Amino acid sequence: MAKNEWDVEFVRNQFPTFEDEQGRALVFLENAGGTYVPKQLIDHLDNFMIKTKVQPYGPYSSSQAGTKMILDATIKMAEMVNAEEDEIVIGHCTTMNLYLLSMALRNDFKAGDEIVVTNQDHESNISPWRRLSEFGIKIIEWEIDPQTGQLVLEDLEKLLSKQTRLVCMPHSSNIIGTVNDISVVAGMVHTAGAWLLVDGVSYAPHHEVDVKTLGADIYVLSLYKTFGPHLGLMYVQKDLHSHLENQSLEFMPELYERYRQPGSPNFLRIALNPGLVNHEEVASLNGLVDYFDTLYRWHFDQDEEGFHQRLTSLHKLIRKHETSLASLWMDYVGQQPLLKLIGSSETDIHYRSPTWSFRIKKWHPRDVAEKLAALNIAVQSGSFYAWRCLKAMGINPNEGVLRISLAHFNTANEIRKLCTALDRTLS
Numbered sequence: 279m280a281k282n283e284w285d286v287e288f289v290r291n292q293f294p295t296f297e298d299e300q301g302r303a304l305v306f307l308e309n310a311g312g313t314y315v316p317k318q319l320i321d322h323l324d325n326f327m328i329k330t331k332v333q334p335y336g337p338y339s340s341s342q343a344g345t346k347m348i349l350d351a352t353i354k355m356a357e358m359v360n361a362e363e364d365e366i367v368i369g370h371c372t373t374m375n376l377y378l379l380s381m382a383l384r385n386d387f388k389a390g391d392e393i394v395v396t397n398q399d400h401e402s403n404i405s406p407w408r409r410l411s412e413f414g415i416k417i418i419e420w421e422i423d424p425q426t427g428q429l430v431l432e433d434l435e436k437l438l439s440k441q442t443r444l445v446c447m448p449h450s451s452n453i454i455g456t457v458n459d460i461s462v463v464a465g466m467v468h469t470a471g472a473w474l475l476v477d478g479v480s481y482a483p484h485h486e487v488d489v490k491t492l493g494a495d496i497y498v499l500s501l502y503k504t505f506g507p508h509l510g511l512m513y514v515q516k517d518l519h520s521h522l523e524n525q526s527l528e529f530m531p532e533l534y535e536r537y538r539q540p541g542s543p544n545f546l547r548i549a550l551n552p553g554l555v556n557h558e559e560v561a562s563l564n565g566l567v568d569y570f571d572t573l574y575r576w577h578f579d580q581d582e583e584g585f586h587q588r589l590t591s592l593h594k595l596i597r598k599h600e601t602s603l604a605s606l607w608m609d610y611v612g613q614q615p616l617l618k619l620i621g622s623s624e625t626d627i628h629y630r631s632p633t634w635s636f637r638i639k640k641w642h643p644r645d646v647a648e649k650l651a652a653l654n655i656a657v658q659s660g661s662f663y664a665w666r667c668l669k670a671m672g673i674n675p676n677e678g679v680l681r682i683s684l685a686h687f688n689t690a691n692e693i694r695k696l697c698t699a700l701d702r703t704l705s
């Protein structure tokens with residue numbers, strides 16, 4: 279395999295799940311629900327559990343080694359999204375991160391302030407904000423085009439006003455897939471004097487994330503959908519810190535008083551993370567860095583400095599690989615009359631994440647998912663907590679859609695198996 283071309287077999291060799299026959303036989307296409315994890319991550323998890331599973335921040339060597347793993351991982355995760363170390367918090371998941379953020383911002387908003395939410399998002403980026411209406415904050419909905427499922431920028435323009443404080447939107451929806459133009463929206467939102475919050479959960483598994491270039495004030499992603507453990511990462515840019523109210527508890531008032539001052543390097547990690555999160559999972563994120571660095575060394579001769587730069591180079595290859603799989607898949611979808619794709623059939627991953635939702639003529643999506651499971655194809659059906667999006671498009675959320683989603687370890691052969699299995703199921 280030539281350098282600079284995605285070597286999917288080498289990539290698959292990093293995942294223990296493909297070591298046994300059963301793992302290899304299962305065509306896994308529910309990556310938008312959560313991806314497999316590489317062996318480097320499991321090694322770090324094992325290492326932490328065996329050698330350093332004691333309370334961190336102690337004076338003894340095992341505790342100090344564990345603390346170092348936790349702090350190293352946090353620094354690397356900040357680097358991953360091109361943020362400063364004190365601008366990220368690693369929390370339980372995106373839902374929890376956003377809920378805590380909404381509580382922390384609640385008293386910064388006053389009655390009459392406006393928050394724009396979409397109906398394209400997963401509910402975790404809608405409900406916490408809608409609930410603030412109980413405090414007199416006005417919630418305004420940026421609605422999708424019901425035919426295409428797309429968010430239209432001209433529609434947002436009409437919703438922004440002097441009262442707008444926050445706009446919440448997805449980078450790409452877990453149903454529609456289209457990549458929304460965040461830099462353009464950030465310009466509009468900032469001109470209106472408001473903050474932009476972007477849910478990057480569906481986008482981040484397929485692209486490098488550079489929060490500074492994007493211009494979002496808050497950016498969230500779920501690490502368990504980007505080859506990591508069940509955790510969520512949230513970036514909050516520094517200017518916002520002084521607006522946040524501490525959500526932590528008063529265990530040690532003097533210490534917390536010091537830490538929770540905006541400007542303290544630990545401010546976000548304390549203020550937005552009561553009780554902290556599972557130490558071993560945070561430590562295991564060092565393995566995520568090792569995984570991507572292993573891929574980088576395999577695919578490139580040069581040695582770029584900085585984890586974010588190396589990821590950016592890798593993602594050029596990943597996009598090319600995923601785009602070729604998307605083209606193969608869309609060729610099939612275009613000639614299968616029973617599959618009704620929701621959203622666009624764009625195959626360039628730059629413009630559309632490889633997460634596709636379908637209605638199937640004459641079939642309940644759940645029945646198709648079950649038939650495919652019997653043929654060793656793992657996909658899922660449902661509303662995926664984006665029920666407002668489905669409803670707006672005239673789809674019954676209780677019935678839902680069939681969803682098929684790729685990751686960079688999927689192969690062309692797996693797409694062919696999916697097409698054959700669908701032909702058998704639907705005929």
Ligand SMILES: Cc1ncc(COP(=O)(O)O)c(C=O)c1O
Nearest residue numbers: 371372373400402452479480500
């Ligand atoms: C687009 C999107 N946003 C947010 C979430 C919620 O993430 P979490 O499970 O980390 O709370 C999901 C989960 O499926 C999602 O797909």
